[in-house]
Amino acid sequence: MVLKNIKYALKNIPKKRVTRLCPEVETPLSDRFRGLQILDKSKCIGCGICANTCPNSAIKIVKAPIFRGSDKKRWFPQIDIGHCLFCGLCIDQCPKGALSSGKEYSKGVVKWTHKDLLMTPCKLAREVDIQEGDER
Ligand code: SF4
Ligand code: SF4
Numbered sequence: 612m613v614l615k616n617i618k619y620a621l622k623n624i625p626k627k628r629v630t631r632l633c634p635e636v637e638t639p640l641s642d643r644f645r646g647l648q649i650l651d652k653s654k655c656i657g658c659g660i661c662a663n664t665c666p667n668s669a670i671k672i673v674k675a676p677i678f679r680g681s682d683k684k685r686w687f688p689q690i691d692i693g694h695c696l697f698c699g700l701c702i703d704q705c706p707k708g709a710l711s712s713g714k715e716y717s718k719g720v721v722k723w724t725h726k727d728l729l730m731t732p733c734k735l736a737r738e739v740d741i742q743e744g745d746e747r
Pocket of ligand 2: 664665666667668669670690694695696697698699700701702
């Protein structure tokens with residue numbers, strides 16, 4: 612049995628690797644991959660269609676600065692990715708094309724606590740590092 616295993620291992624050494632280190636080596640993603648949503652605040656009109664469309668009620672429309680550090684606020688979507696199933700309906704239904712799919716699937720979106728999975732408009736707009744706790 613041992614010899615058989617060694618023989619099998621030796622036979623496979625020259626072959627191309629079929630596994631990779633995770634999370635060190637990221638998986639190549641297809642163009643249509645649906646990761647963490649990206650919000651374009653300049654296009655969003657705060658209509659709430661995305662929130663009404665979401666099958667998991669993961670979106671809430673909240674007031675947030677129109678850009679990072681601004682005192683002026685408008686309504687934008689906030690997504691609880693702890694409930695998001697990345698179906699993409701919010702993106703498809705947005706009448707202004709303000710939402711799109713990002714490529715993040717591990718770094719920044721894997722958290723220890725549920726509250727950290729709340730993606731504020733500033734995080735969705737990538738105005739702050741999505742790993743940061745502070746939304747401003
Ligand atoms: S992201 Fe689109 S659907 Fe959602 S509130 Fe903004 S404009 Fe409306
Ligand atoms: S991708 Fe689907 S589940 Fe996630 S927030 Fe959008 S509509 Fe809701």
